[in-house]
Amino acid sequence: MRAWIAARLAQTVLVVVLSLTAVFGMVRLSGDPVLLFMPMDIQAKDVEEYRRRLGFNDPLVVQYARFMKGAVRGDFGESLRYRRDALGLVLERLPATLLLAGTAMLLTLVIAVPLGVVTAVRRDSAVDHAGTVVTVLGQAVPGFWLGLMLIYVFAVQLRWLPTGGMGGLAHLVMPSIVLAAFYAARVARLTRSAVLETLGEDYVLTARAKGLAERRVVGKHALRNSAIPVVTLAGLEAGQLLGGAVITETIFAWPGLGRLTVQALLNRDFPVVMAAVSFTSIVYTLMNLGVDLLYGWLDPRVRTR
Amino acid sequence: MKKYLGLILTIGVALVALAAPWLATSDPMTTDFASGLKPPGSPGHVLGTDQLGRDLFARVLYGARLAVFIGACTVLLTAVVGSLLGLTAGFVERWPSTAIMRLADVQLSFPFILLALTINAIVGLGLRNIILSLSAAGWVVYARVVRGEVLAVKERDYVRAAAALGVGRARLLFRHVLPNVAPSIIVVASLQFSQFVVAEAAISFLGFGIQPPTPAWGSMLSESRDFLYVAWWLAAFPGAALALTALGVNLLGDWLRDTLDPKLRV
Numbered sequence: 384m385r386a387w388i389a390a391r392l393a394q395t396v397l398v399v400v401l402s403l404t405a406v407f408g409m410v411r412l413s414g415d416p417v418l419l420f421m422p423m424d425i426q427a428k429d430v431e432e433y434r435r436r437l438g439f440n441d442p443l444v445v446q447y448a449r450f451m452k453g454a455v456r457g458d459f460g461e462s463l464r465y466r467r468d469a470l471g472l473v474l475e476r477l478p479a480t481l482l483l484a485g486t487a488m489l490l491t492l493v494i495a496v497p498l499g500v501v502t503a504v505r506r507d508s509a510v511d512h513a514g515t516v517v518t519v520l521g522q523a524v525p526g527f528w529l530g531l532m533l534i535y536v537f538a539v540q541l542r543w544l545p546t547g548g549m550g551g552l553a554h555l556v557m558p559s560i561v562l563a564a565f566y567a568a569r570v571a572r573l574t575r576s577a578v579l580e581t582l583g584e585d586y587v588l589t590a591r592a593k594g595l596a597e598r599r600v601v602g603k604h605a606l607r608n609s610a611i612p613v614v615t616l617a618g619l620e621a622g623q624l625l626g627g628a629v630i631t632e633t634i635f636a637w638p639g640l641g642r643l644t645v646q647a648l649l650n651r652d653f654p655v656v657m658a659a660v661s662f663t664s665i666v667y668t669l670m671n672l673g674v675d676l677l678y679g680w681l682d683p684r685v686r687t688r
Numbered sequence: 689m690k691k692y693l694g695l696i697l698t699i700g701v702a703l704v705a706l707a708a709p710w711l712a713t714s715d716p717m718t719t720d721f722a723s724g725l726k727p728p729g730s731p732g733h734v735l736g737t738d739q740l741g742r743d744l745f746a747r748v749l750y751g752a753r754l755a756v757f758i759g760a761c762t763v764l765l766t767a768v769v770g771s772l773l774g775l776t777a778g779f780v781e782r783w784p785s786t787a788i789m790r791l792a793d794v795q796l797s798f799p800f801i802l803l804a805l806t807i808n809a810i811v812g813l814g815l816r817n818i819i820l821s822l823s824a825a826g827w828v829v830y831a832r833v834v835r836g837e838v839l840a841v842k843e844r845d846y847v848r849a850a851a852a853l854g855v856g857r858a859r860l861l862f863r864h865v866l867p868n869v870a871p872s873i874i875v876v877a878s879l880q881f882s883q884f885v886v887a888e889a890a891i892s893f894l895g896f897g898i899q900p901p902t903p904a905w906g907s908m909l910s911e912s913r914d915f916l917y918v919a920w921w922l923a924a925f926p927g928a929a930l931a932l933t934a935l936g937v938n939l940l941g942d943w944l945r946d947t948l949d950p951k952l953r954v
Contacts, residue, residue, distance in 0.1 A: 525934065
């Protein structure tokens with residue numbers, strides 16, 4: 384077990400180093416990076432000044448070493464727009480994103496998992512068919528369109544909820560529903576197929592044969608065993624919430640990490656882009672590692688692979 | 689039921705995309721400022737008009753053309769490149785395998801949409817660049833699935849028999865291994881198609897990708913935000929078209945997976 388954890392940790396460190404390299408590479412691959420960093424209407428003398436100041440005249444190796452050295456210490460440079468520490472801006476926006484993603488996850492756990500279990504246990508019933516329609520639609524409807532339609536109905540027409548921004552509980556309702564929709568639909572489908580699979584196992588048949596109440600068969604024997612794939616897949620999918628936040632936060636003017644990233648891309652504020660993308664990638668990788676470790680702990684068969 | 693709905697929707701979208709110039713009653717780019725923001729059902733404009741008086745019906749139809757074109761190009765590009773890399777990684781092993789799979793790990797350490805968006809913001813706007821950025825972010829799935837399949841297939845008796853008979857490596861790979869991996873590639877392609885179409889719309893919605901006045905669903909939705917209070921139809925119809933496309937292709941993909949490769953979960 385210890386060797387396995389050590390191997391996974393080493394692999395994660397490697398992936399993090401390589402993805403920082405990828406972030407550096409992406410920004411440098413596009414011809415002249417100074418033009419990427421500058422507003423469109425910049426004058427030639429300022430370009431030359433910034434080229435020198437940002438160190439783009441140095442050899443690529445030197446620039447790479449400087450970037451990695453800074454990245455390891457959390458220093459991605461200064462935001463070109465706000466003239467402040469780029470990572471500081473990112474960390475400032477983090478709580479808003481965590482609140483949104485956390486609420487979306489909570490919604491998913493409360494709605495999607497029970498829905499998955501019920502539709503599996505009552506297979507081919509009206510509930511199952513209705514559930515399938517909802518989950519299939521949930522996966523097909525793009526979040527940003529769902530967001531616009533919700534804003535039109537609940538903010539423009541009914542005036543029940545604010546159109547965007549961050550504030551009380553009312554502000555949280557639509558963004559978290561939009562962010563949760565796709566994720567919840569997937570988790571419900573995963574739960575359904577996992578429960579269906581365990582319901583077909585021999586030990587469930589044994590439990591039924593010895594006369595256990597159906598409630599106990601499902602609650603004790605089937606659910607516990609289907610928890611492993613659900614936890615793993617839900618954990619892996621949870622990382623996609625970080626991607627979904629990019630769009631959801633933009634629609635609802637939610638002051639989180641995703642909106643910061645989009646605005647930094649639009650403003651060509653590349654120190655902030657590099658800080659935000661690197662940070663997201665590291666969090667995402669660590670989440671995957673966490674899920675892996677949890678999986679290894681839940682299911683010893685994984686470790687011996 | 690699922691199968692037929694999926695087939696009907698997918699074929700419908702494909703036909704609309706092909707026949708857009710004949711189906712549209714007016715040009716999607718021609719502005720008519722005097723008749724701007726007309727609601728659906730106005731004479732000559734089934735779905736109404738936008739802020740510049742352009743016919744929304746025509747714009748939605750031409751949007752299908754663009755979405756299908758982008759989706760098809762991206763799926764084709766990622767399928768070819770990703771599968772070739774996956775075949776190499778599975779068949780050659782040693783360093784090419786390690787290099788390709790590490791690259792895949794790195795790409796999978798970014799959420800797909802964030803990666804595609806960032807690449808697009810860097811390489812620039814427009815049709816060619818959105819296809820390139822989606823492809824650069826999307827090939828990984830093929831590489832992983834294909835490599836896994838190749839590792840299993842190449843141990844089978846008929847592959848070993850062919851190798852024992854002295855069949856060359858290239859022939860072995862393309863005649864004996866590839867046909868057995870093909871169903872998985874088809875399934876992944878169908879499941880990826882809707883992801884690409886929705887991602888393109890999302891990226892254009894955020895202000896990158898395809899730019900106005902080109903009638904792309906994403907940029908139409910982006911423009912519609914300013915008029916949500918007065919013209920709901922500008923947001924409703926392009927989004928509905930996008931959702932129906934995704935729904936159709938998803939259903940078709942689910943059905944293909946169940947039929948061709950029940951074990952595969954992407």
